[in-house]
Amino acid sequence: MKKPDSLSVLVFIRSWGITILLIALWALFASTSPIFGTFENASLILGAASISAIFAASIAMGVFSGALDLSVPGTAAVAGIILGKLIGGGFDPFLSIAIAVAIGALIGYANGLIVQTGLNPLAVTIGMLSVTSGLAAILSDGIPLFDKMDTLGWLGTEIYFGLPSTFYVVIVVFAIGTIFLTKTRGGIRFLAAGGNAEALRRAGVNANTYRLLGFILSGALAALGGVVTCAYTAQATPTAATGVLFDGLTAVALSGISLAGGRGSLPKVLVGALVISTIGSGLLIMNIQPYWTITITGLLLISALAGEHYLGKAVARQAVGKSKVSAHKEAK
Protein backbone atom coordinates (compact mmCIF):
# COMPACT_ATOMS: atom_id res chain seq x y z
CA MET A 1 0.00 0.00 0.00
CA LYS A 2 1.36 3.38 -1.00
CA LYS A 3 -0.73 5.76 1.08
CA PRO A 4 0.14 4.66 4.62
CA ASP A 5 3.80 4.77 3.59
CA SER A 6 3.69 8.36 2.41
CA LEU A 7 1.58 9.14 5.48
CA SER A 8 4.23 7.85 7.84
CA VAL A 9 6.85 9.86 5.94
CA LEU A 10 4.75 13.00 6.32
CA VAL A 11 4.09 12.33 9.99
CA PHE A 12 7.79 11.66 10.48
CA ILE A 13 8.69 14.99 8.86
CA ARG A 14 6.11 16.79 10.95
CA SER A 15 7.41 15.19 14.14
CA TRP A 16 11.14 15.30 13.47
CA GLY A 17 11.67 17.94 10.75
CA ILE A 18 12.86 20.58 13.22
CA THR A 19 15.37 18.22 14.86
CA ILE A 20 16.68 17.19 11.44
CA LEU A 21 17.05 20.88 10.57
CA LEU A 22 19.04 21.47 13.76
CA ILE A 23 21.40 18.54 13.09
CA ALA A 24 21.83 19.65 9.47
CA LEU A 25 22.73 23.18 10.63
CA TRP A 26 25.25 21.84 13.13
CA ALA A 27 26.82 19.67 10.44
CA LEU A 28 26.93 22.58 8.00
CA PHE A 29 28.53 25.05 10.42
CA ALA A 30 30.90 22.48 11.91
CA SER A 31 32.18 21.60 8.45
CA THR A 32 32.85 25.24 7.59
CA SER A 33 34.56 26.24 10.83
CA PRO A 34 36.65 24.30 13.35
CA ILE A 35 35.60 26.66 16.16
CA PHE A 36 31.92 25.90 15.79
CA GLY A 37 32.06 22.29 16.86
CA THR A 38 33.90 22.98 20.13
CA PHE A 39 32.33 22.41 23.54
CA GLU A 40 32.85 26.07 24.45
CA ASN A 41 30.88 27.20 21.46
CA ALA A 42 28.14 24.69 22.14
CA SER A 43 27.93 26.09 25.67
CA LEU A 44 27.71 29.62 24.24
CA ILE A 45 24.90 28.58 21.90
CA LEU A 46 23.06 27.03 24.83
CA GLY A 47 23.48 30.23 26.82
CA ALA A 48 22.09 32.34 23.99
CA ALA A 49 19.33 29.84 23.30
CA SER A 50 18.29 29.63 26.95
CA ILE A 51 16.86 33.12 27.29
CA SER A 52 15.06 32.82 23.93
CA ALA A 53 13.80 29.43 25.06
CA ILE A 54 12.22 30.84 28.24
CA PHE A 55 10.44 33.52 26.21
CA ALA A 56 9.48 30.88 23.65
CA ALA A 57 7.96 28.80 26.47
CA SER A 58 6.02 31.86 27.59
CA ILE A 59 4.62 32.43 24.10
CA ALA A 60 4.10 28.69 23.58
CA MET A 61 1.99 28.31 26.73
CA GLY A 62 -0.24 31.12 25.49
CA VAL A 63 -0.47 29.60 22.02
CA PHE A 64 -1.22 26.09 23.32
CA SER A 65 -4.21 27.38 25.25
CA GLY A 66 -5.41 29.36 22.25
CA ALA A 67 -4.08 32.87 22.81
CA LEU A 68 -1.13 34.65 21.27
CA ASP A 69 0.18 36.86 24.08
CA LEU A 70 2.03 39.83 22.56
CA SER A 71 2.57 41.57 25.89
CA VAL A 72 5.47 39.24 26.75
CA PRO A 73 8.32 41.78 26.25
CA GLY A 74 6.51 44.42 28.34
CA THR A 75 5.80 41.97 31.12
CA ALA A 76 9.47 40.96 31.08
CA ALA A 77 10.55 44.61 31.31
CA VAL A 78 8.27 45.36 34.28
CA ALA A 79 9.39 42.20 36.06
CA GLY A 80 13.03 43.11 35.40
CA ILE A 81 12.66 46.64 36.74
CA ILE A 82 10.83 45.45 39.83
CA LEU A 83 13.56 42.89 40.41
CA GLY A 84 16.18 45.62 39.95
CA LYS A 85 14.45 47.88 42.47
CA LEU A 86 14.10 45.09 45.03
CA ILE A 87 17.66 43.78 44.64
CA GLY A 88 19.01 47.33 44.70
CA GLY A 89 17.03 47.92 47.88
CA GLY A 90 18.77 44.96 49.52
CA PHE A 91 15.90 42.49 49.37
CA ASP A 92 16.46 38.75 49.54
CA PRO A 93 17.20 37.61 45.95
CA PHE A 94 14.86 34.58 46.04
CA LEU A 95 12.00 36.63 47.42
CA SER A 96 12.68 39.35 44.84
CA ILE A 97 12.59 36.83 42.01
CA ALA A 98 9.39 35.29 43.37
CA ILE A 99 7.73 38.73 43.57
CA ALA A 100 8.83 39.61 40.02
CA VAL A 101 7.43 36.33 38.65
CA ALA A 102 4.21 36.74 40.64
CA ILE A 103 3.73 40.20 39.14
CA GLY A 104 4.14 38.64 35.68
CA ALA A 105 1.44 36.12 36.56
CA LEU A 106 -0.79 38.98 37.71
CA ILE A 107 -0.31 40.83 34.40
CA GLY A 108 -1.22 37.60 32.60
CA TYR A 109 -4.29 37.24 34.80
CA ALA A 110 -5.34 40.77 33.89
CA ASN A 111 -4.85 39.98 30.19
CA GLY A 112 -7.00 36.88 30.55
CA LEU A 113 -9.78 38.61 32.43
CA ILE A 114 -9.97 41.41 29.85
CA VAL A 115 -9.91 38.96 26.92
CA GLN A 116 -12.72 36.95 28.50
CA THR A 117 -15.04 39.89 28.32
CA GLY A 118 -15.00 39.17 24.59
CA LEU A 119 -12.25 41.46 23.33
CA ASN A 120 -9.72 40.43 20.70
CA PRO A 121 -6.69 38.87 22.46
CA LEU A 122 -4.17 40.30 19.98
CA ALA A 123 -5.44 43.85 20.51
CA VAL A 124 -5.67 43.44 24.29
CA THR A 125 -2.14 42.07 24.65
CA ILE A 126 -0.71 44.75 22.34
CA GLY A 127 -2.39 47.28 24.60
CA MET A 128 -0.90 45.55 27.61
CA LEU A 129 2.51 45.64 25.90
CA SER A 130 2.28 49.44 25.80
CA VAL A 131 0.95 49.69 29.34
CA THR A 132 3.70 47.51 30.80
CA SER A 133 6.50 49.07 28.72
CA GLY A 134 5.39 52.49 29.92
CA LEU A 135 5.17 51.30 33.53
CA ALA A 136 8.69 49.86 33.37
CA ALA A 137 10.01 53.24 32.19
CA ILE A 138 7.99 55.16 34.80
CA LEU A 139 9.21 52.92 37.64
CA SER A 140 12.84 53.39 36.64
CA ASP A 141 12.69 56.97 35.33
CA GLY A 142 13.78 55.49 32.03
CA ILE A 143 17.26 54.62 33.22
CA PRO A 144 18.70 51.11 33.47
CA LEU A 145 19.27 49.82 37.03
CA PHE A 146 22.70 48.38 37.83
CA ASP A 147 22.80 48.52 41.63
CA LYS A 148 23.79 45.10 43.07
CA MET A 149 22.61 43.40 39.89
CA ASP A 150 25.95 41.62 39.57
CA THR A 151 24.97 39.59 42.65
CA LEU A 152 22.66 37.59 40.39
CA GLY A 153 25.58 36.01 38.56
CA TRP A 154 24.72 32.57 40.00
CA LEU A 155 21.54 32.69 37.92
CA GLY A 156 22.77 34.51 34.83
CA THR A 157 26.43 34.02 34.00
CA GLU A 158 27.83 31.17 36.10
CA ILE A 159 28.93 27.93 34.45
CA TYR A 160 28.07 24.69 36.26
CA PHE A 161 29.50 21.42 34.96
CA GLY A 162 30.37 23.15 31.69
CA LEU A 163 26.85 24.36 31.05
CA PRO A 164 25.55 27.92 31.51
CA SER A 165 23.34 28.52 34.56
CA THR A 166 20.52 29.82 32.38
CA PHE A 167 20.29 26.45 30.71
CA TYR A 168 19.44 24.80 34.05
CA VAL A 169 16.52 27.21 34.39
CA VAL A 170 15.39 26.09 30.95
CA ILE A 171 15.64 22.41 31.90
CA VAL A 172 13.49 22.94 35.00
CA VAL A 173 10.88 25.04 33.17
CA PHE A 174 10.63 22.71 30.19
CA ALA A 175 10.61 19.52 32.27
CA ILE A 176 7.81 20.73 34.54
CA GLY A 177 5.90 22.17 31.58
CA THR A 178 6.20 18.98 29.56
CA ILE A 179 5.08 16.77 32.44
CA PHE A 180 2.13 19.08 33.03
CA LEU A 181 1.08 19.04 29.38
CA THR A 182 1.51 15.35 28.67
CA LYS A 183 0.82 13.57 31.94
CA THR A 184 -1.80 15.48 33.86
CA ARG A 185 -5.51 16.09 33.65
CA GLY A 186 -4.86 19.82 33.82
CA GLY A 187 -2.56 19.59 30.80
CA ILE A 188 -5.09 17.65 28.76
CA ARG A 189 -7.79 20.20 29.50
CA PHE A 190 -5.36 23.06 28.95
CA LEU A 191 -4.65 21.81 25.41
CA ALA A 192 -8.32 21.00 24.83
CA ALA A 193 -9.23 24.57 25.77
CA GLY A 194 -6.92 25.78 23.01
CA GLY A 195 -8.05 23.19 20.49
CA ASN A 196 -11.80 23.29 20.92
CA ALA A 197 -13.09 25.17 23.94
CA GLU A 198 -16.65 24.29 22.96
CA ALA A 199 -15.88 20.56 23.21
CA LEU A 200 -14.48 21.11 26.69
CA ARG A 201 -17.53 23.13 27.71
CA ARG A 202 -19.86 20.41 26.48
CA ALA A 203 -17.88 17.91 28.53
CA GLY A 204 -18.92 19.92 31.57
CA VAL A 205 -15.51 21.53 32.16
CA ASN A 206 -15.13 25.27 32.64
CA ALA A 207 -12.99 26.11 29.60
CA ASN A 208 -12.50 29.71 30.71
CA THR A 209 -10.46 28.58 33.72
CA TYR A 210 -7.94 26.91 31.43
CA ARG A 211 -7.76 29.80 28.98
CA LEU A 212 -7.13 32.08 31.95
CA LEU A 213 -4.40 29.69 33.09
CA GLY A 214 -2.77 30.07 29.64
CA PHE A 215 -2.45 33.83 30.15
CA ILE A 216 -1.22 33.42 33.73
CA LEU A 217 1.49 30.92 32.74
CA SER A 218 2.47 33.08 29.78
CA GLY A 219 2.82 36.12 32.05
CA ALA A 220 4.75 34.24 34.76
CA LEU A 221 7.18 32.77 32.22
CA ALA A 222 7.61 36.16 30.52
CA ALA A 223 8.54 37.60 33.93
CA LEU A 224 10.96 34.71 34.52
CA GLY A 225 12.51 35.50 31.14
CA GLY A 226 12.86 39.10 32.24
CA VAL A 227 14.48 38.03 35.53
CA VAL A 228 16.98 35.75 33.78
CA THR A 229 17.79 38.48 31.24
CA CYS A 230 18.60 40.84 34.14
CA ALA A 231 20.82 38.22 35.75
CA TYR A 232 22.55 37.54 32.42
CA THR A 233 23.23 41.20 31.58
CA ALA A 234 23.66 42.34 35.22
CA GLN A 235 21.24 45.21 34.66
CA ALA A 236 17.53 45.89 34.47
CA THR A 237 16.58 47.78 31.33
CA PRO A 238 13.27 49.66 31.18
CA THR A 239 12.80 49.17 27.45
CA ALA A 240 10.78 46.21 26.27
CA ALA A 241 12.95 44.05 24.01
CA THR A 242 10.45 43.21 21.29
CA GLY A 243 13.09 41.05 19.62
CA VAL A 244 12.41 38.29 22.17
CA LEU A 245 8.82 38.22 20.97
CA PHE A 246 9.86 37.45 17.40
CA ASP A 247 12.53 34.93 18.40
CA GLY A 248 10.09 33.19 20.71
CA LEU A 249 7.34 33.20 18.13
CA THR A 250 9.75 31.83 15.51
CA ALA A 251 10.86 29.06 17.86
CA VAL A 252 7.21 28.11 18.43
CA ALA A 253 6.41 28.20 14.72
CA LEU A 254 9.58 26.24 13.87
CA SER A 255 8.49 23.51 16.25
CA GLY A 256 5.59 22.87 13.87
CA ILE A 257 2.96 24.01 16.35
CA SER A 258 -0.15 25.49 14.84
CA LEU A 259 -0.58 29.04 16.12
CA ALA A 260 -4.30 28.27 16.20
CA GLY A 261 -3.72 26.42 19.47
CA GLY A 262 -4.69 23.11 20.95
CA ARG A 263 -1.47 21.27 20.33
CA GLY A 264 2.13 21.62 21.24
CA SER A 265 5.27 20.09 22.55
CA LEU A 266 7.69 22.07 24.71
CA PRO A 267 10.77 19.97 23.78
CA LYS A 268 10.19 20.90 20.14
CA VAL A 269 9.96 24.57 21.12
CA LEU A 270 13.36 24.17 22.81
CA VAL A 271 14.79 22.69 19.61
CA GLY A 272 13.28 25.65 17.75
CA ALA A 273 15.08 28.08 20.08
CA LEU A 274 18.32 26.13 19.56
CA VAL A 275 17.92 26.43 15.77
CA ILE A 276 17.66 30.21 16.04
CA SER A 277 20.70 30.64 18.26
CA THR A 278 22.66 28.11 16.19
CA ILE A 279 22.07 30.24 13.11
CA GLY A 280 23.10 33.35 15.04
CA SER A 281 26.30 31.74 16.30
CA GLY A 282 27.12 30.05 13.00
CA LEU A 283 26.80 33.24 10.99
CA LEU A 284 28.89 35.10 13.56
CA ILE A 285 31.68 32.54 13.35
CA MET A 286 31.50 32.59 9.56
CA ASN A 287 32.00 36.37 9.73
CA ILE A 288 28.71 37.16 8.11
CA GLN A 289 27.04 40.46 9.01
CA PRO A 290 24.86 39.87 12.12
CA TYR A 291 21.91 41.65 10.50
CA TRP A 292 21.50 38.56 8.37
CA THR A 293 20.46 36.67 11.50
CA ILE A 294 17.38 38.86 11.87
CA THR A 295 16.46 38.48 8.21
CA ILE A 296 16.98 34.73 8.31
CA THR A 297 14.91 34.43 11.50
CA GLY A 298 12.07 36.19 9.69
CA LEU A 299 12.41 33.94 6.66
CA LEU A 300 12.46 30.91 8.97
CA LEU A 301 9.24 32.06 10.64
CA ILE A 302 7.46 32.40 7.31
CA SER A 303 8.73 29.10 5.92
CA ALA A 304 7.90 27.31 9.16
CA LEU A 305 4.31 28.56 8.95
CA ALA A 306 4.12 27.57 5.27
CA GLY A 307 5.58 24.14 6.07
CA GLU A 308 3.10 23.54 8.90
CA HIS A 309 0.24 24.63 6.64
CA TYR A 310 1.27 22.29 3.83
CA LEU A 311 2.15 19.34 6.06
CA GLY A 312 -1.05 19.63 8.08
CA LYS A 313 -3.14 19.49 4.93
CA ALA A 314 -1.15 16.65 3.41
CA VAL A 315 -1.34 14.59 6.60
CA ALA A 316 -5.09 15.13 6.88
CA ARG A 317 -5.59 14.06 3.24
CA GLN A 318 -3.49 10.95 3.61
CA ALA A 319 -4.84 10.02 7.02
CA VAL A 320 -8.42 9.96 5.77
CA GLY A 321 -7.41 7.55 3.03
CA LYS A 322 -5.63 5.36 5.52
CA SER A 323 -8.26 5.15 8.22
CA LYS A 324 -10.88 4.15 5.64
CA VAL A 325 -8.66 1.26 4.70
CA SER A 326 -8.21 0.14 8.30
CA ALA A 327 -11.91 0.42 9.12
CA HIS A 328 -12.74 -1.97 6.30
CA LYS A 329 -10.09 -4.39 7.34
CA GLU A 330 -11.50 -4.58 10.86
CA ALA A 331 -15.03 -5.06 9.64
CA LYS A 332 -14.13 -8.17 7.66
Next chain:
Amino acid sequence: MSEQKSVALDLEGIELHYGYVKALDGINFKVNQGEAVALLGDNGAGKSTLLKLMSGVHKQTRGTIRVHGEEVHFHAPKDSANAGIEMVYQDLALVDALDSATNLLLGREILRKGPLGWLGFVDRKKMIAEANAETELLGVKIANLTRPVEMLSGGQRQGVALARAAVRVNGKPNGILLLDEPTAALGYEQKVMVEGLIKRLAAAGIAVVVVTHDLPLAFNATSRMVVLNRGRKVCDVQTTETTYEKIVGYITGALPAQEGI
Protein backbone atom coordinates in the same frame (compact mmCIF):
# COMPACT_ATOMS: atom_id res chain seq x y z
CA MET B 1 -47.97 2.70 32.65
CA SER B 2 -44.62 1.06 33.17
CA GLU B 3 -41.52 3.14 33.75
CA GLN B 4 -40.28 2.35 30.25
CA LYS B 5 -43.21 4.23 28.77
CA SER B 6 -42.90 7.39 30.86
CA VAL B 7 -42.76 10.56 28.78
CA ALA B 8 -39.22 11.90 28.50
CA LEU B 9 -39.77 14.95 26.33
CA ASP B 10 -43.10 16.58 25.69
CA LEU B 11 -43.45 19.56 23.35
CA GLU B 12 -46.89 21.08 23.16
CA GLY B 13 -48.29 23.72 20.81
CA ILE B 14 -44.86 24.83 19.73
CA GLU B 15 -44.63 27.90 17.51
CA LEU B 16 -41.51 29.66 16.39
CA HIS B 17 -41.51 32.85 14.39
CA TYR B 18 -38.55 34.35 12.59
CA GLY B 19 -39.93 37.83 12.07
CA TYR B 20 -43.02 37.29 9.96
CA VAL B 21 -42.05 33.76 9.00
CA LYS B 22 -43.56 30.94 11.01
CA ALA B 23 -40.85 28.31 11.10
CA LEU B 24 -42.86 26.04 13.37
CA ASP B 25 -46.61 26.10 13.64
CA GLY B 26 -48.49 24.37 16.43
CA ILE B 27 -46.32 21.32 16.83
CA ASN B 28 -46.99 18.61 19.39
CA PHE B 29 -44.15 16.17 19.83
CA LYS B 30 -43.60 13.48 22.46
CA VAL B 31 -40.86 10.98 23.10
CA ASN B 32 -41.07 8.23 25.70
CA GLN B 33 -38.18 6.71 27.58
CA GLY B 34 -36.99 3.68 25.68
CA GLU B 35 -38.28 4.99 22.39
CA ALA B 36 -36.36 6.05 19.30
CA VAL B 37 -38.24 8.58 17.19
CA ALA B 38 -37.22 9.74 13.72
CA LEU B 39 -37.91 13.37 12.94
CA LEU B 40 -38.25 13.59 9.18
CA GLY B 41 -38.92 16.26 6.60
CA ASP B 42 -37.54 18.03 3.58
CA ASN B 43 -35.01 20.84 3.85
CA GLY B 44 -36.70 23.79 5.52
CA ALA B 45 -39.51 21.68 6.96
CA GLY B 46 -38.46 22.72 10.46
CA LYS B 47 -37.03 19.49 11.83
CA SER B 48 -33.62 20.93 12.70
CA THR B 49 -35.29 24.00 14.18
CA LEU B 50 -37.43 21.77 16.38
CA LEU B 51 -34.32 19.90 17.49
CA LYS B 52 -32.66 23.23 18.34
CA LEU B 53 -35.57 24.04 20.66
CA MET B 54 -35.02 20.76 22.48
CA SER B 55 -31.29 21.39 22.79
CA GLY B 56 -31.67 24.95 23.98
CA VAL B 57 -30.15 26.70 20.95
CA HIS B 58 -33.43 28.44 20.10
CA LYS B 59 -36.39 29.42 22.21
CA GLN B 60 -39.97 28.88 21.07
CA THR B 61 -42.28 31.86 20.53
CA ARG B 62 -45.24 29.97 21.96
CA GLY B 63 -45.88 26.59 23.51
CA THR B 64 -44.37 24.58 26.34
CA ILE B 65 -41.55 22.07 26.64
CA ARG B 66 -41.64 19.53 29.45
CA VAL B 67 -38.81 17.23 30.46
CA HIS B 68 -39.94 14.27 32.56
CA GLY B 69 -43.21 16.06 33.18
CA GLU B 70 -41.75 19.34 34.37
CA GLU B 71 -41.92 22.50 32.33
CA VAL B 72 -38.50 23.85 31.35
CA HIS B 73 -37.24 27.12 29.88
CA PHE B 74 -34.03 26.70 27.94
CA HIS B 75 -32.02 29.87 27.42
CA ALA B 76 -28.77 28.18 26.34
CA PRO B 77 -27.57 24.70 25.37
CA LYS B 78 -26.21 24.19 28.87
CA ASP B 79 -29.72 24.48 30.32
CA SER B 80 -30.77 21.58 28.14
CA ALA B 81 -27.66 19.62 29.10
CA ASN B 82 -28.39 20.22 32.78
CA ALA B 83 -31.87 18.78 32.23
CA GLY B 84 -30.23 15.53 31.11
CA ILE B 85 -30.46 16.06 27.36
CA GLU B 86 -27.38 15.06 25.38
CA MET B 87 -27.00 16.33 21.84
CA VAL B 88 -24.63 15.22 19.08
CA TYR B 89 -24.10 18.22 16.84
CA GLN B 90 -23.14 17.93 13.22
CA ASP B 91 -19.90 19.76 13.98
CA LEU B 92 -19.11 16.95 16.47
CA ALA B 93 -17.17 19.14 18.96
CA LEU B 94 -14.05 17.00 19.11
CA VAL B 95 -10.59 18.19 20.11
CA ASP B 96 -8.58 17.43 16.96
CA ALA B 97 -5.16 17.01 18.50
CA LEU B 98 -6.32 14.64 21.24
CA ASP B 99 -6.81 10.94 20.66
CA SER B 100 -10.18 9.19 20.60
CA ALA B 101 -9.83 7.76 24.11
CA THR B 102 -9.11 11.19 25.60
CA ASN B 103 -11.92 12.81 23.61
CA LEU B 104 -14.28 10.12 24.86
CA LEU B 105 -13.24 10.64 28.48
CA LEU B 106 -12.78 14.43 28.40
CA GLY B 107 -14.17 15.87 31.62
CA ARG B 108 -14.00 12.52 33.41
CA GLU B 109 -10.35 11.60 32.96
CA ILE B 110 -9.06 8.73 35.08
CA LEU B 111 -6.33 9.71 37.53
CA ARG B 112 -3.51 7.55 38.85
CA LYS B 113 -3.70 6.14 42.32
CA GLY B 114 -1.60 7.63 45.11
CA PRO B 115 0.36 10.89 45.34
CA LEU B 116 0.74 11.27 41.56
CA GLY B 117 -3.03 11.14 41.27
CA TRP B 118 -3.37 13.92 43.82
CA LEU B 119 -1.14 16.00 41.56
CA GLY B 120 -3.53 15.35 38.70
CA PHE B 121 -1.52 12.73 36.81
CA VAL B 122 -3.73 10.68 34.48
CA ASP B 123 -3.59 6.93 34.08
CA ARG B 124 -3.29 6.55 30.30
CA LYS B 125 -3.51 2.77 30.35
CA LYS B 126 -6.68 2.79 32.38
CA MET B 127 -8.18 5.51 30.20
CA ILE B 128 -7.55 3.50 27.04
CA ALA B 129 -8.93 0.36 28.68
CA GLU B 130 -12.01 2.26 29.86
CA ALA B 131 -12.55 3.79 26.40
CA ASN B 132 -12.18 0.32 24.90
CA ALA B 133 -14.70 -1.16 27.30
CA GLU B 134 -17.21 1.65 26.76
CA THR B 135 -17.04 1.57 22.97
CA GLU B 136 -17.25 -2.21 22.99
CA LEU B 137 -20.34 -2.11 25.21
CA LEU B 138 -21.94 0.27 22.73
CA GLY B 139 -20.83 -1.81 19.74
CA VAL B 140 -18.97 1.16 18.26
CA LYS B 141 -15.83 0.33 16.33
CA ILE B 142 -13.07 2.90 16.43
CA ALA B 143 -9.98 1.85 14.53
CA ASN B 144 -7.38 3.22 16.89
CA LEU B 145 -8.20 4.80 20.24
CA THR B 146 -4.73 6.29 20.62
CA ARG B 147 -4.71 8.14 17.32
CA PRO B 148 -5.53 11.87 17.28
CA VAL B 149 -9.08 12.32 15.97
CA GLU B 150 -7.81 14.74 13.30
CA MET B 151 -6.25 11.69 11.65
CA LEU B 152 -9.53 9.77 11.50
CA SER B 153 -11.96 9.70 8.61
CA GLY B 154 -15.27 11.58 8.83
CA GLY B 155 -17.10 8.38 9.68
CA GLN B 156 -14.70 7.46 12.44
CA ARG B 157 -14.94 10.94 13.93
CA GLN B 158 -18.71 10.63 13.88
CA GLY B 159 -18.30 7.32 15.68
CA VAL B 160 -16.25 8.96 18.44
CA ALA B 161 -18.75 11.81 18.88
CA LEU B 162 -21.68 9.39 18.97
CA ALA B 163 -19.96 7.09 21.40
CA ARG B 164 -19.17 10.01 23.70
CA ALA B 165 -22.76 11.21 23.78
CA ALA B 166 -24.03 7.65 24.14
CA VAL B 167 -21.71 6.98 27.06
CA ARG B 168 -22.92 10.13 28.78
CA VAL B 169 -26.59 9.17 28.54
CA ASN B 170 -26.11 5.43 28.89
CA GLY B 171 -26.84 4.13 32.35
CA LYS B 172 -28.93 7.20 33.20
CA PRO B 173 -32.47 5.83 33.49
CA ASN B 174 -33.89 9.15 32.25
CA GLY B 175 -31.34 9.87 29.53
CA ILE B 176 -32.42 11.78 26.43
CA LEU B 177 -30.26 11.74 23.31
CA LEU B 178 -30.70 14.07 20.33
CA LEU B 179 -28.93 13.19 17.09
CA ASP B 180 -28.61 15.62 14.17
CA GLU B 181 -28.01 13.73 10.91
CA PRO B 182 -25.86 11.05 12.54
CA THR B 183 -25.20 9.22 9.29
CA ALA B 184 -24.54 12.19 7.00
CA ALA B 185 -20.84 11.41 6.55
CA LEU B 186 -20.88 7.65 6.98
CA GLY B 187 -20.15 4.67 4.81
CA TYR B 188 -22.34 1.58 4.77
CA GLU B 189 -20.75 -0.35 7.65
CA GLN B 190 -20.72 2.65 9.93
CA LYS B 191 -24.37 3.32 9.14
CA VAL B 192 -25.20 -0.18 10.26
CA MET B 193 -23.19 0.50 13.42
CA VAL B 194 -25.18 3.69 14.14
CA GLU B 195 -28.47 1.86 13.57
CA GLY B 196 -27.44 -0.80 16.03
CA LEU B 197 -26.34 1.83 18.54
CA ILE B 198 -29.67 3.70 18.40
CA LYS B 199 -31.61 0.46 18.87
CA ARG B 200 -29.47 -0.65 21.79
CA LEU B 201 -29.73 2.73 23.53
CA ALA B 202 -33.52 2.74 23.12
CA ALA B 203 -33.67 -0.81 24.46
CA ALA B 204 -31.66 0.38 27.46
CA GLY B 205 -34.38 2.93 28.24
CA ILE B 206 -32.89 6.04 26.61
CA ALA B 207 -35.22 8.39 24.72
CA VAL B 208 -33.67 9.03 21.29
CA VAL B 209 -34.65 11.68 18.74
CA VAL B 210 -33.00 11.35 15.33
CA VAL B 211 -33.24 14.14 12.79
CA THR B 212 -32.32 12.63 9.46
CA HIS B 213 -32.74 12.51 5.70
CA ASP B 214 -31.73 8.89 5.77
CA LEU B 215 -34.99 6.93 5.45
CA PRO B 216 -33.41 3.47 5.65
CA LEU B 217 -31.87 4.53 8.98
CA ALA B 218 -35.26 5.75 10.21
CA PHE B 219 -36.96 2.49 9.20
CA ASN B 220 -34.25 0.26 10.60
CA ALA B 221 -33.53 1.98 13.88
CA THR B 222 -36.60 3.85 15.11
CA SER B 223 -39.99 2.70 16.30
CA ARG B 224 -41.93 5.87 15.51
CA MET B 225 -41.75 8.48 12.76
CA VAL B 226 -42.79 12.10 12.84
CA VAL B 227 -42.85 14.02 9.56
CA LEU B 228 -42.82 17.80 9.34
CA ASN B 229 -43.80 19.77 6.29
CA ARG B 230 -43.47 23.56 6.11
CA GLY B 231 -43.39 23.87 9.86
CA ARG B 232 -46.39 21.64 10.57
CA LYS B 233 -46.57 18.08 11.74
CA VAL B 234 -48.17 16.05 8.96
CA CYS B 235 -47.58 12.52 10.16
CA ASP B 236 -46.95 10.68 13.44
CA VAL B 237 -46.97 6.88 13.08
CA GLN B 238 -45.46 3.69 14.44
CA THR B 239 -42.77 2.54 12.04
CA THR B 240 -44.41 -0.87 11.67
CA GLU B 241 -47.67 0.71 10.57
CA THR B 242 -46.42 2.68 7.60
CA THR B 243 -44.50 2.25 4.38
CA TYR B 244 -41.56 3.89 2.69
CA GLU B 245 -43.89 5.24 -0.03
CA LYS B 246 -46.28 6.84 2.44
CA ILE B 247 -43.47 8.52 4.38
CA VAL B 248 -42.00 9.92 1.15
CA GLY B 249 -45.51 11.13 0.29
CA TYR B 250 -45.79 13.01 3.61
CA ILE B 251 -42.31 14.47 3.25
CA THR B 252 -42.88 15.80 -0.26
CA GLY B 253 -46.43 16.89 0.46
CA ALA B 254 -47.89 14.48 -2.10
CA LEU B 255 -50.01 13.04 0.71
CA PRO B 256 -52.23 15.36 2.76
CA ALA B 257 -51.60 15.56 6.51
CA GLN B 258 -52.96 12.76 8.64
CA GLU B 259 -56.34 13.49 10.14
CA GLY B 260 -56.44 14.63 13.73
CA ILE B 261 -52.78 15.68 13.80
